[in-house]
Amino acid sequence: MDQPPTTRIRVHGASVKTILIVEDNEDNRLIYSQYLTHGGFRVLEATNGAEGIEVTRRERPDIVLMDISMPIMDGLTATRALKADADLRAIPVIALTAHAMASDEAMAREAGCDGYISKPVMPKDVRAEVERWIGAP
Ligand code: MN
Secondary structure: OOOOOOOOOOEEOOOOOEEEEEOOOHHHHHHHHHHHHHOOOEEEEEOOHHHHHHHHHHHOOOEEEEEOOOOOOOHHHHHHHHHOOOOOOOOOEEEEEOOOOHHHHHHHHHHOOOEEEEOOOOHHHHHHHHHHHHOOO
16 A cells, blocks of 8 residues: 555656646546546646645646635635746646636636636546647646
């Protein structure tokens, strides 16, 4: 057995390009994580914004998929923190949210999100957006 992680972060695969999924909904996290892992990416997971910042600092993913509504720290707050950090601000952050109103996209972009995807979204469309930013795995 692997030693139990201290936080709910799982590492899949061993490819070079790394995607961090910050999402509190376990079903969504698994669906996107498994799809992107099978697509050849290395995928990290975090379940709230604070954990997302921690993992980004430690692992320097190539891109972050950021849910907005999360406990402990929401995705807008986490994105503001990442974009305020000179070492991390170049990492693309793509908002991934169930909110579908135009004002939500405006808020995400104001917080510093580089892209925006509204859920529900097919995993292949998430992958297409990821590859638009960082290319194939
Ligand atoms: Mn959520």
